[in-house]
Amino acid sequence: MYRSHNCGELRIADVNKEVTLAGWVQKSRDKGFMIWVDLRDRYGITQLIFDEARTDAQVMQLAKSLGREYVIQVKGTVIERESKNNNIPTGDIEVLVKELTILNEAQLPPFTIEDETDGGEDIRMKYRYLDIRRNPVKNSLLFRHKVTQEVRNYLSNLDFCEIETPYLIKSTPEGARDFVVPSRMNPGQFYALPQSPQTFKQLLMVAGMDRYFQIVKCFRDEDLRADRQPEFTQIDCEMSFIEQEDILNVFEGLTRHLLKKFHNIDIDKFPRMTYDEAMRTYGNDKPDIRFGMKFGELNAVAQHKDFAVFNNAELVVGIAVPGAASFTRKEIDALIDWVKRPQVGASGMVYVKCETGGHYKSSVDKFYDQEDLAKWAEITGAKEGDLILILCGPANKTRTQLSALRMELGNRLGLRKPDEFAPLWVVDFPLLEWDEETGRYHAMHHPFTSPKREDIHLLDTDPGKVRANAYDLVLNGNEIGGGSIRIHDKATQELMFKHLGFTPEQAQQQFGFLMNAFQYGAPPHGGLAFGLDRLVAILAGQETIRDFIAFPKNNSGRDVMIDAPAPIDQAQLDELNLAITLKD
């Protein structure tokens, strides 16, 4: 061992101890006759002191040569500091150095190793091993470890068994795009990397394992949106002989445990909301309920006058922005411009200021009187001093637009507090959703989700209306997990594939192993998966996942540190019976 103590543990009680420390030079101050060095490791910072009067001249000389991020080992005596530093736990002491060894020199790092660094995202990713030395990243990784340990212990105590499922599986064109892996031993054939262990965990239920979990990497070859990664980590779970209520209880318990453990927050019972209600009230299936601004639908009280824009709209809907009646004309115009940006796509916005004394002032005063506007205020829940913002148009689109506006205002007004946690179950998701591009229905969750029994008769007549036994856990406006009660009999599974446009042959070829398994005694089962990267980020009060992943990829799916992906040797291609067909 190169050290007797780490850089975070010495205290006033250790004074006079002879110690050996090792770590990185965070910084040094050279006053000529005295040199102070902040020595850093994962556990903290300890101040070293080299003093002409008490330190050997040769050691003194060597100390003067130390550069930032040099790796050194020192032996010395713990002494009480003259001027204490209350900001760090070791701030009462320093180590008077007797011996100094340079273990490794360091080039000047390309950015400062400080909490607030001068390095941009790109350079930090290229030198991620230096970036991780910074407290914000280091602490994110340590926090992630703590969360996963808690999750594992919590689930293990509930008799969940972690079982590793294979990474080299079979490609299924349904759903997102697979990463594939050519097989050398089976020429012309490919494995696929799992998008999730879905079918395997269901087979484990057929196998009688009863309660399964796995913290597992999953892969999707998608064009990356901001903050998506081609490889990501799931807390994947499945249970047998349960109903939806049982799953919600178990994972509500897990989430409650994490909130208590890491934030000392007690949340009794998580609220629940149907998908329909979430869409109507927040325009969103993952509403952030830390703040209000619930949607008020105004058709009944806004389509009786001569305002054609409203009269022709499928939906007129507004929100009351608290305290925003004081917004200037310029500020409101900026908001109107904001909703008209192509990313939001509204064609315009109506506003109503709820001024003091119960007076309303709106951009449509020409069409509506005070009595009309009072009704709008009532429906949107607007109070004196609030600002009502109203959008109209096709129902779904308008809800999405108003939801975007609500979230933007939530951010701007500081209503999305990072230390507040508002979990919410959204239930009763639709089974199917219409896909414009392919002109057919897709499974909203996946093809193994069971329809609600009472809705099955709608599959032929009104497929979009069939509700699924599917649920999402939403935390602070982020979907952190989702799952469903699965189909567990062959007939229903075949019916589902039929409605998803599979021929019986396609269904058999791709998922025959699962439907076959259902014929050998499959128990009722269901489960859920949490996105670990996001869960950890949100638990840490942040929304970007990148700092919670040691070596993330950029938006082109590249690891810029190791420079991957990269070309491979012709010999490798030959062995795999592959040729590249790039026409460039």
Add this chain to the structure above:
Amino acid sequence: MYRSHNCGELRIADVNKEVTLAGWVQKSRDKGFMIWVDLRDRYGITQLIFDEARTDAQVMQLAKSLGREYVIQVKGTVIERESKNNNIPTGDIEVLVKELTILNEAQLPPFTIEDETDGGEDIRMKYRYLDIRRNPVKNSLLFRHKVTQEVRNYLSNLDFCEIETPYLIKSTPEGARDFVVPSRMNPGQFYALPQSPQTFKQLLMVAGMDRYFQIVKCFRDEDLRADRQPEFTQIDCEMSFIEQEDILNVFEGLTRHLLKKFHNIDIDKFPRMTYDEAMRTYGNDKPDIRFGMKFGELNAVAQHKDFAVFNNAELVVGIAVPGAASFTRKEIDALIDWVKRPQVGASGMVYVKCETGGHYKSSVDKFYDQEDLAKWAEITGAKEGDLILILCGPANKTRTQLSALRMELGNRLGLRKPDEFAPLWVVDFPLLEWDEETGRYHAMHHPFTSPKREDIHLLDTDPGKVRANAYDLVLNGNEIGGGSIRIHDKATQELMFKHLGFTPEQAQQQFGFLMNAFQYGAPPHGGLAFGLDRLVAILAGQETIRDFIAFPKNNSGRDVMIDAPAPIDQAQLDELNLAITLKD
């Protein structure tokens, strides 16, 4: 929840309770007026009783229809059994059924769901979800979970932080063959799946994470020998500011903890042996030291007579087989045939029977007298009643042959007891080994292993003699882990690549990111990886890993259950800019 209790928990104290159980029909006995059903789930078996006198006629009728592996739910009353079954924990009670629901029917399984099944390996793999219902496989998976939980908690308590490293990395032709993953977003380029997180864990040390571990899947595209898997799991660890001694201590502690926890065995200090000693004494770098039969080198006492076979041999070496002097001529001939099989490859074998009264009888009595043979007995440690078996030839080959014989005899004589655990550290491995095929030196562990400082000068003159700071943990004749102190400076790493036949450009292109990292303050570091699949199997007293993997692949790398790998769509190939060049 479909049940109030599981099938393993009801006891005599539960008599008179109204309970609901769910599970699989293990078997049923129909006596006409009474039917007994063994209901099984992961937790155990509970006997159900349907009694004409006490059970509704309709339920009775339904019970008669139950087939093996049907999934059912029953409601009933716990009653005391008339004839108790002491073999199962629930054997004092049975459940008198009032209501019966068939949750799912089952086709007759293709093999019996019993501890000793009638199903062969192939059919069990195809229906692995049924195979896992059998206790031996189910318990193996549950045991694996317990071991991994212990490992995680043990290492976490020692401040090790589990950090996920990427699965989509860069191919490096050094070492075993990579599985590669074509990148759609970076046409013509490929990721590789990691053979181990080696470089990433070293970068985490450069990053200051100090103590890392990860239980992680690794991938090697090798022609599969028996009991190898293309994907396998490692307990991967790395530490900074340590020396070899520190790493051995930590992982000896972990192993000791597991042996104590799962077998209540206390092993104080693990023995250590150098690689040279292991090869000389056991002909093997992973000796099973649960039994003796150490090698005795006989050159000095066997090359002084007219026996040309011995005189011309580089090495004459023997072992004393305890109590085997009683072997018949036929048995000994069979052993001679065994060592002459091509898999072993010896050209012959000499034997000496150590008979009672201090008399020796050998197959070379023509050449050697009793005094000679007494010396052989002394050197091999043979006692009265033992049989000395002697091979000769080129030193390395002969040692390997004698080692194979020793292991075979250890098995035959029952000396390799599954409930005995004999760990051993093998240290001071050679840095390089000569590869006949490529005509150059390869790294025996990997190119990042540091040479012993005192041997570096031999790199140019006698590379095969350079010892590495490398060590293996051996348990019962199996290598369960290995590791090394790493190189942590660019100059030594460059020197190493040079001796492995890399041009500076190749080294830079493939491992530039690591050597670059070493220039920014790399701490001294080292680590180790345990093979989890094997560790778990050996801890369970078994040597084949397949039952400890939920969904293993066969020797052609196929998952016969899901039928992977498989061809993919032309559209997928096109998107990846790939063509298959099979000439067939």
